[in-house]
Amino acid sequence: MSGPEERWICLRKPVADCIDKSGSFLDIGCANGYLLExxxxxxxPKNIIIEPYGIDISSKLVELAKNRLPQNKDNFIVGNAFYWIPSKRFDFVRTELVYVPAEYEKQYIEFLLENYINPGGKLLVANYVEDHPHPENTIILGSHPTKNILSRLAELGFEVTEYKDGFDTAKNRKTRVAVLIR
Ligand SMILES: C[S@@+](CC[C@H](N)C(=O)[O-])C[C@H]1O[C@@H](n2cnc3c(N)ncnc32)[C@H](O)[C@@H]1O
Structure with a gap:
């Protein structure tokens, strides 16, 4: 996203707020690693120590993430999370539904819960266009234009245990991060 740091904090801190204990955290679509950092x-400050991992389909972005977090550079890989099966599972994993075509969202979430998350671990499903009047204008063609992540996950048959919200009043944008427990 572009914009001032305060905007980034409002719209991304809800991801960190879903991480309630120390452990491994995989950011799917980690881009340049800034969210992990x-x-x-x-x-x-809450004594929660995060061991960062990232996957992204862009090799250039993964290179930037490795440079940003050099002590964890071996934790970053180039790949498509819809196919890649990790050699270990994680305590926390973040994704967005828009990374896969609409008709594969259910299959994608099931795949992540089965292959990515430690028992008792949490899948954080972020919607960065929550309540947006025209989400279809913000996403790649073929993704589902999700206005309400809780309704969408319920429609797909998943039970959300908690969620965290963030607001950017300057641009009237809202983030909601829904949590699914394995
Ligand atoms: C909006 S950025 C997210 C950056 C950061 N994680 C955040 O939450 O702000 C989305 C990233 O997801 C990556 N991406 C999209 N689909 C993906 C997929 N199927 N597997 C892995 N990465 C994907 C893109 O290359 C892009 O860098």
């Missing part, structure tokens, strides 16, 4: 920073 911020989650470490935001949660360290």
């Amino acid at each position: 911020c989650c470490q920073k935001w949660n360290s």
Whole structure:
């Protein structure tokens, strides 16, 4: 996303707020690793230590993430989370539904719960266009234009245990991060 740091904090801190204990955290679509770095920073005053992992389909972005977090550079891989099966599972995993075509969302979530999450671990499903009047204008063609992540996950048959919200009043944007427990 672009914009000032306060906007980033309002719209991304809800991800960190879903991480309620120390453990491994995989950011699917980690881009340049900034969210992972911020989650470490935001949660360290709570004595929550995050071991960061990332996957992204862009090799250039994964390179930036490795440079940002050099001590964890072996934790970053280039891949498509719809196919990639990790060699270990994680305590916390973040994704968005828009990473797969609408008709594969259910299959994608089931795949992540089965292959990515430790027993008792949490899948954080972020919607960065929550309550947006025209989500279809913000996403890749073929993704589902989700206005309400809780309704969408219920429609797909998943039970959300908790969620965290963030607001950017300047641009009237809202983030909602829904949590599914394995
Ligand atoms: C909006 S950025 C998210 C950056 C950061 N994680 C955040 O939450 O702000 C989305 C990233 O997801 C990556 N991406 C999209 N589909 C993906 C997939 N199926 N597997 C892995 N990465 C994917 C894109 O390359 C892009 O860097």
